[in-house]
Amino acid sequence: MLRSVLPIGAVLGLVLLPHCAQAATITALKSLKLDVPSSDAMFPAGPGSDAINNNCLACHSADHVLNQPSLSRETWQEVVNKMITAYKAPVSPDDAKAIVDYLVRIKGTS
Amino acid sequence: MQDHDAKPSGLTRRRMLGGMGVAGLALMSPAASAQETVDLHVPGGPSTRTMTTSYPQKGRMILQRSSPPWLETPFEVFDKGVFTPNDQHYVSWHWANFPGDIDVDSFRLTVRGLVNQTLSLSLKDILQGLPRFDIAAVNQCAGASRIYAVPRVAGAQWANGSMSNAIWTGVRLKDVLDRAGVKPRAIQVRFGGLDEPVMQDAPKFLKSLTIDHARDGEVMIAFAMNGEQLPLLNGFPLRLVVPGWCGVYWIKMLNDIEVLDQPDTNYWTATGYRVPDTPHNTVKPGETGFKMVPVTRNVPRSFITNIRDGDSVPAGAPASARGIAFGGDCGVARVDLSIDGGQSWQPTKLDADQGTYGFRQWQTQFTLPARGARTLMVRCTNTRNEAQPDFKIWNPAGYMYNTIETTHVVAA
Numbered sequence: 001m002l003r004s005v006l007p008i009g010a011v012l013g014l015v016l017l018p019h020c021a022q023a024a025t026i027t028a029l030k031s032l033k034l035d036v037p038s039s040d041a042m043f044p045a046g047p048g049s050d051a052i053n054n055n056c057l058a059c060h061s062a063d064h065v066l067n068q069p070s071l072s073r074e075t076w077q078e079v080v081n082k083m084i085t086a087y088k089a090p091v092s093p094d095d096a097k098a099i100v101d102y103l104v105r106i107k108g109t110s
Numbered sequence: 111m112q113d114h115d116a117k118p119s120g121l122t123r124r125r126m127l128g129g130m131g132v133a134g135l136a137l138m139s140p141a142a143s144a145q146e147t148v149d150l151h152v153p154g155g156p157s158t159r160t161m162t163t164s165y166p167q168k169g170r171m172i173l174q175r176s177s178p179p180w181l182e183t184p185f186e187v188f189d190k191g192v193f194t195p196n197d198q199h200y201v202s203w204h205w206a207n208f209p210g211d212i213d214v215d216s217f218r219l220t221v222r223g224l225v226n227q228t229l230s231l232s233l234k235d236i237l238q239g240l241p242r243f244d245i246a247a248v249n250q251c252a253g254a255s256r257i258y259a260v261p262r263v264a265g266a267q268w269a270n271g272s273m274s275n276a277i278w279t280g281v282r283l284k285d286v287l288d289r290a291g292v293k294p295r296a297i298q299v300r301f302g303g304l305d306e307p308v309m310q311d312a313p314k315f316l317k318s319l320t321i322d323h324a325r326d327g328e329v330m331i332a333f334a335m336n337g338e339q340l341p342l343l344n345g346f347p348l349r350l351v352v353p354g355w356c357g358v359y360w361i362k363m364l365n366d367i368e369v370l371d372q373p374d375t376n377y378w379t380a381t382g383y384r385v386p387d388t389p390h391n392t393v394k395p396g397e398t399g400f401k402m403v404p405v406t407r408n409v410p411r412s413f414i415t416n417i418r419d420g421d422s423v424p425a426g427a428p429a430s431a432r433g434i435a436f437g438g439d440c441g442v443a444r445v446d447l448s449i450d451g452g453q454s455w456q457p458t459k460l461d462a463d464q465g466t467y468g469f470r471q472w473q474t475q476f477t478l479p480a481r482g483a484r485t486l487m488v489r490c491t492n493t494r495n496e497a498q499p500d501f502k503i504w505n506p507a508g509y510m511y512n513t514i515e516t517t518h519v520v521a522a
Contacts, residue, residue: 029233029339029347033211034166036343039176059206059308061176069155069262079264086377088312107155 039063048102051095059089068107076103148172148184150269151419154262166210167341169197174266178203179343183271188434189415192461192469193246194274196336201343202251202272204315204378208305208363210342217347219286219331223300223369226291233347237333240281240289245330245353246465248275248436252356252383252405256508261395263508270413270515275436275469278351280332284325286367292321298370299324300379301350303363313377317359318370319352328353331364353467354439356405358383379404384507391510392503407439409512410498412472412490414447417517425481425521431458432473437466437492438512444491445472451485452500452514458488478521486517 039061043049056065071079077100083089084096091099146161162173165181174180181201187194214233221229250273257267266272287299300318307314323329330351333339340346345362352359358378374380384402385391390409393400412435423429435445441463446455458474478484491497498514 025337026334026339027237029214029237029333031212031214032342032346034342036166036179036208036210037164037176038206041176059312060178063173064175064180067156067159067174067267068264069152069257069267071262071264075264086313086381087307088309090309 043102044106046102046105048098048105051098052102055089055091055095055099056083059083059087065103065107070107070109071103072109073100073104076100076107079103150257152257152262152269155267165201165343167197168201168343169195171198171201172269172271174268178206178208180266180268180272181343182268183274185269185271185413185415187271188413188469189432192275192434192464192471193336194276196276196338196341196344199249199274199276199335199341199344200251200272202266202357203305203343203362205305205307205312207308208303212304212342212346212363214347217365219348219365219367221286221290221367221369223367224293224296224371225287225369226293227289229286229290231286233333236281236286236331236348240285242279242281243330244277244279245328245351246275246277246468247351247353248273248408248468249351249357249360250274250408250411252358252509253507255511258511258513259504259508260502261504263506265508272357273411276335277337277465277468278330278332279334279337280330280348280351282327283329283331283350283367284327286331287325287369290369292325292369293371295371296321296369297372298374300368300370300374300376301359301361301364302366302368303345303349303361304365305363315361316374316376316378317361318374318376318379319359321369323352355407356383358405383509385509386505390499390503390512391505392499392501393505395504405509408436409438409510410442410490410492410496411436411438411512411515412445412488412498413515414486414488414517417486417519419518421517421519422522423478423484423519425478428475428477430473430475431486431488432471433488434469434471435488435490436469437490437494438496439467441466441493442470442472442490443493443495445470446489446491447474447476448487448489449476449478449484451516452487455489478519481521484519484521486519487514488517489514 041062043052147158160173172182183200219231254272298318302316332351348364350361383405386393387401387403413433415433435442445458448455458472461471503511
């Protein structure tokens with residue numbers, strides 16, 4: 001992508017005015033009642049997708065995983081171990097293995 | 111690095127179903143109604159993200175994760191001024207279980223533990239019963255710019271937009287602690303919010319400060335940012351503001367303050383958010399044998415905001431560069447620009463100082479002497495004389511990245 005930077009003369013008119021944020025004078029807050037979106041997107045179907053759908057989506061949406069970089073099997077194993085030990089995800093040993101295999105297949109480094 | 115090409119994408123555009131009400135929309139994927147994507151231009155994994163406008167009180171944001179939300183500020187926002195608009199202040203939650211419905215009359219902030227008197231403060235007590243002050247401060251995630259780690263590491267894949275600056279208004283934590291009366295054996299103060307883990311045994315998100323830090327007169331219980339009450343997703347109705355320190359300490363929906371006589375053993379304080387105890391918190395990939403310490407203060411950073419990677423700049427004619435910088439846990443002393451890939455540096459002019467812990471705008475003129483590929487770099491030195499390093503910061507969890515930013519341009 002080539003985007004032209006304007007020569008100096010053209011930008012002189014663009015004076016950078018700071019947002020003049022005012023010291024808050026508010027004396028009361030207003031209650032909020034808002035819907036925060038969630039996601040019902042599932043992982044791409046394939047071997048192990050049932051295990052990752054059933055064990056991982058309670059705490060975070062699938063895009064958390066799908067936006068991760070490609071990582072080695074060892075690293076994916078560490079990630080799954082951390083979810084189980086630090087964040088107390090109740091994942092059976094069989095499912096943990098299926099999840100790591102799934103992650104290596106769709107987001108592995110080799 | 112801040113080359114985010116936002117472009118319309120027919121692939122992600124989906125037709126809204128006729129007759130679907132607001133309630134139905136809220137159940138849809140945040141990506142479903144989005145109409146554009148942004149390319150973050152990184153190798154080694156998915157590089158594009160969906161732009162979203164589906165989150166309450168939030169404008170156009172980069173969708174890094176739907177739930178719990180990770181919403182990144184689009185980089186072009188930083189060219190518009192030093193204060194980030196509330197509707198584009200970045201968003202990051204650890205646990206999905208937090209309320210969307212907060213009643214200001216029944217909300218209470220508890221102060222308990224090693225105090226003479228347990229307090230249960232209403233919002234009226236806080237807004238009307240204590241002296242208030244303002245402070246400008248950058249809230250930046252410790253994992254900011256993790257997407258640029260080489261090799262890549264797991265975690266929130268933030269580009270440069272998990273930072274935002276605001277003028278915060280609130281009361282001094284010190285004043286609240288004094289009202290409760292801290293007992294002499296107090297060593298730490300622990301903070302918690304209304305967010306709860308989804309799994310019952312998982313560690314509630316809590317962070318602690320030393321008692322001296324908590325009483326330094328700058329740590330704030332904020333009820334407003336940029337003159338308005340906090341957006342829900344930025345911690346309504348109260349959030350802790352720890353000027354100069356990483357965003358992880360800035361507990362959102364703050365409702366519990368506990369004064370401790372023992373070091374906090376909670377996961378998030380005692381185990382999570384660790385960096386190598388090495389200069390610039392950097393190590394070689396695969397290296398072992400270093401001590402790990404908690405992330406604490408911010409480190410200096412600077413960005414060019416009006417020129418993006420791949421831009422064309424006229425050769426032999428003066429051009430203008432501008433951007434933002436922050437010193438970390440102190441002010442900005444200087445910002446220097448290099449137009450020759452870091453061989454030589456020229457000073458830039460700093461605009462008005464709008465707060466030690468906030469963004470500071472800089473600007474300068476430069477002339478690229480001849481046609482061809484050129485490398486622009488920008489470097490902040492803070493008032494402690496700490497400068498951004500010219501080597502790649504790397505650590506296993508991808509924290510505290512503050513390598514000098516590089517922008518590749520073509521002089522034409």
